[in-house]
Amino acid sequence: MITFEGAAKLYPDGTVAVDHLDMTVETGQTTVFVGPSGSGKTTSLRMINRMVEPTGGAVLIDGEDVRQRDPAVLRRSIGYVIQQAGLFPHRTVRDNIATVPLLLGWRRARARARAEELMELVGLEPSQARRYPHQLSGGQQQRVGVARALAADPPILLMDEPFSAVDPVVRASLQDELLRLQRELHKTIVFVTHDIDEAVRLGDRIAVFRPGGTLAQYDSPERLLAEPSDSFVESFVGYDRGVRRLSFFPASGLSPRQDVVFDEGTSAGAAADALGGEPWALVVTGDRMPLGWASATRLAGADTPLGALELVPYGHTFAVDTDSLRAALDAAVLSPAGRAVGVDADGRVVGVVSQDDLGTALWSVTE
Amino acid sequence: MIADAWDWVARVVEWGVTNWSHPGDPERGLLPRLTEHMRLAYLSILIGLAVALPVGLACARWKPLYPPVLTGVNVLYAVPSIALFFLMLPYTGFSDWTAIVPLSLYTLVILLPNVVDGLRQVPDHVRQSAVAMGFGPLRRLVRVETPVAVPVIIAGLRVASVATISMVSVASLVGLGGLGQVILSDGFRRQFDAPIVVGIVLTVALAFVTDALLVLAQRLLTPWARR
Numbered sequence: 001m002i003t004f005e006g007a008a009k010l011y012p013d014g015t016v017a018v019d020h021l022d023m024t025v026e027t028g029q030t031t032v033f034v035g036p037s038g039s040g041k042t043t044s045l046r047m048i049n050r051m052v053e054p055t056g057g058a059v060l061i062d063g064e065d066v067r068q069r070d071p072a073v074l075r076r077s078i079g080y081v082i083q084q085a086g087l088f089p090h091r092t093v094r095d096n097i098a099t100v101p102l103l104l105g106w107r108r109a110r111a112r113a114r115a116e117e118l119m120e121l122v123g124l125e126p127s128q129a130r131r132y133p134h135q136l137s138g139g140q141q142q143r144v145g146v147a148r149a150l151a152a153d154p155p156i157l158l159m160d161e162p163f164s165a166v167d168p169v170v171r172a173s174l175q176d177e178l179l180r181l182q183r184e185l186h187k188t189i190v191f192v193t194h195d196i197d198e199a200v201r202l203g204d205r206i207a208v209f210r211p212g213g214t215l216a217q218y219d220s221p222e223r224l225l226a227e228p229s230d231s232f233v234e235s236f237v238g239y240d241r242g243v244r245r246l247s248f249f250p251a252s253g254l255s256p257r258q259d260v261v262f263d264e265g266t267s268a269g270a271a272a273d274a275l276g277g278e279p280w281a282l283v284v285t286g287d288r289m290p291l292g293w294a295s296a297t298r299l300a301g302a303d304t305p306l307g308a309l310e311l312v313p314y315g316h317t318f319a320v321d322t323d324s325l326r327a328a329l330d331a332a333v334l335s336p337a338g339r340a341v342g343v344d345a346d347g348r349v350v351g352v353v354s355q356d357d358l359g360t361a362l363w364s365v366t367e
Numbered sequence: 368m369i370a371d372a373w374d375w376v377a378r379v380v381e382w383g384v385t386n387w388s389h390p391g392d393p394e395r396g397l398l399p400r401l402t403e404h405m406r407l408a409y410l411s412i413l414i415g416l417a418v419a420l421p422v423g424l425a426c427a428r429w430k431p432l433y434p435p436v437l438t439g440v441n442v443l444y445a446v447p448s449i450a451l452f453f454l455m456l457p458y459t460g461f462s463d464w465t466a467i468v469p470l471s472l473y474t475l476v477i478l479l480p481n482v483v484d485g486l487r488q489v490p491d492h493v494r495q496s497a498v499a500m501g502f503g504p505l506r507r508l509v510r511v512e513t514p515v516a517v518p519v520i521i522a523g524l525r526v527a528s529v530a531t532i533s534m535v536s537v538a539s540l541v542g543l544g545g546l547g548q549v550i551l552s553d554g555f556r557r558q559f560d561a562p563i564v565v566g567i568v569l570t571v572a573l574a575f576v577t578d579a580l581l582v583l584a585q586r587l588l589t590p591w592a593r594r
C-alpha cells in the first residue's frame with residue numbers, strides 16, 4: 001500500500017507541482033493517474049521512488065516513510081517504465097533486462113536466465129536477446145522496458161506514459177499484455193496517462209489530477225464515468241462518457257430476437273409471412289453462420305430460397321457472452337439494417353438486437 | 368617528362384630503402400626515427416586521454432567547473448607549440464618529456480570538449496531510467512554515461528591523434544627526434560628532396576594507420592552504435 005500524506009512539491013522557482021496530495025494506492029491493484037499536462041502526475045509518481053523529494057507531507061510504502069530508505073536500494077525494489085523506454089543503447093536486450101538483478105548482485109548466468117524468462121513473459125522472441133535497442137521497433141522497446149522493470153520481481157511498478165509513443169494498434173496490444181500480466185502477477189501498479197480511455201481500460205482505480213497539482217476525483221472507472229464530481233472532471237472524461245460507460249455492462253443482459261433469423265433454405269414467401277411487420281430478415285447457413293440481411297420489401301415479390309437472394313452485408317457482430325453493451329451498440333449503429341447480430345464464441349448467430357431493444361436495455365442500466 | 372618523374376620517384380624510394388636502417392648503428396636510419404615518432408605521439412595521446420577522461424567526467428558532474436577549465440586549456444592551445452617545447456627544455460632537457468608534456472596538453476585540449484559533450488548527449492530518458500533503477504551517481508557515470516559517450520570520445524581521439532602525430536615533427540625542430548628529424552637534418556640542411564618526401568610520406572602513413580586502428584577500435588568497443 002502506498003500512502004500520500006499531504007504530499008506537496010513546491011519547486012524553487014515557485015511552481016506548485018503537487019499541492020497537498022492525500023491518497024492511498026491499494027496493493028495488488030492498478031491505479032491510474034490522469035490529468036492535463038502539468039497537473040503533477042509525474043511529480044507525484046516520482047515521489048514514490050524518491051526521484052522527487054516532497055517539500056511537504058510524506059509518502060509511505062506499507063506504512064514506512066520512503067525517506068527512511070536509501071534511494072538506490074529503494075529504487076531497486078520498484079520497477080519503473082517511461083515513455084521512450086529509456087533502454088541502455090550500449091547493452092543488448094538481454095543485458096538491459098538483467099540490469100537490476102545485476103545491481104542486486106546476482107550472478108551473471110542467473111540474471112541472464114531470468115532475462116530470458118521475462119522476454120518470454122512479455123512476448124519477445126528469444127532471437128531478439130542479443131539485439132541492441134535501436135534494432136527494435138518502438139513497441140518491442142516498450143516490451144523490453146516492461147521486462148526490465150519486472151526483472152527483480154519488484155512488488156511495485158511505476159509506469160509514466162509507457163505506451164503513448166506507439167501507434168494505436170500497438171498500444172492496444174501492449175495494454176492487453178499488461179492486463180494479462182497483471183492478472184498473473186498482481187503488482188501494485190501506478191500508471192500515468194493522458195488518455196482517459198487507457199485509464200478506464202487498465203485502472204482498478206483512477207485518480208484525476210487538476211492543474212495546480214490537486215486531486216479532483218479518485219474513484220473506480222465505473223463511478224468516474226457515471227458520476228464525475230464536477231465540471232472539470234466531466235469535461236476531462238469527455239462528454240461521450242455515457243457511451244464509454246457502456247463498456248462496463250455486459251451484452252449478456254440483452255435478449256436477442258430469434259424470430260427474424262431464417263435458414264438460407266427457407267422460401268422468401270414463407271419468410272415474408274413470418275416477419276410480420278419487421279423490416280429486416282437475417283439469413284444464416286444450416287449451422288447458423290450469418291450470411292446477410294434481406295429487407296422485407298425485397299422478400300415480398302420473390303419466390304426463391306433466401307440463400308439465392310442478393311443479401312446486404314451483416315457488418316460486424318458482437319459476442320453475446322463476452323462483449324459489452326458498448327460493442328453491441330457499436331455493431332447496431334454500424335449495421336446497414338440498424339440491427340446488431342449477436343453471436344456465440346464460435347461465431348454462430350444467437351439472435352438479433354435492434355436499436356430499439358438496445359435503447360430499452362440502456363435505459364434500464366443507466367437510469 | 369614522365370621518365371623524369373619516374374626517375375625522381377625511383378631515387379626517393381631508393382634513398383628510403385638504403386636508409387631504412389643501418390645494421391651497424393641502431394641509432395641511425397628511418398626506422399629508429401619512426402619508432403621514436405610513434406613513441407612520442409602515442410604516449411602523448413594516451414596521457415592526454417588519461418587526463419581528459421577524469422577531468423571531463425568531473426566537468427560533466429560539477430557543471431560550473433567546465434567553463435573555467437575549458438578556457439584554461441584553450442589558452443594553452445593558443446601558445447605556439449614550438450614555444451612550449453623551448454619552455455620545457457630547461458626543466459626536462461632533451462628527454463622525451465619535453466615533447467610529451469606539451470603534446471599531451473594539446474590532446475587534452477582537443478579531447479576535453481568531446482568527453483564533456485559526449486557525456487552531455489546521453490539522452491535524458493536513459494539517464495532518468497538509470498537513476499530509477501537504482502544506479503548511484505558514480506556508478507551511473509561509469510557504467511552508463513561513459514560507455515554511451517564512447518563514440519563521441521573516439522571521434523575526438525581521431526582528431527587529436529592526427530594533430531599530435533603531425534606536431535611531433537615540430538618537436539624535431541628542438542632536436543627531440545622523430546620523423547621531423549629526417550625532414551630537417553637530412554633534407555633542409557643538405558638541400559636534398561628525397562628525405563623530405565620520405566619523411567612526409569611516413570608521417571602521413573603513420574597518421575593514416577593510427578586513424579584506421581581507432582576506427583577499428585570503435586567498431587569493437589561500440590558494436591551497438593548505429594551505422
Ligand SMILES: Nc1ncnc2c1ncn2[C@@H]1O[C@H](COP(=O)(O)OP(=O)(O)OP(=O)(O)O)[C@@H](O)[C@H]1O
Pocket residue numbers: 011012013015016017018035036037038039040041042043044194
Ligand atoms: N524541475 C522542475 N523545476 C520547476 N518546475 C518543474 C520541475 N519539474 C516539473 N515542474 C513543473 O511542475 C508541474 C508539474 O509537472 P509534472 O511533470 O508533474 O506534470 P505532469 O502532470 O506529469 O505533466 P505531463 O502530462 O505533461 O507529463 C509543471 O508545471 C512543471 O512545469
Ligand SMILES: [Mg+2]
Pocket residue numbers: 041042043160
Ligand atoms: Mg508527466
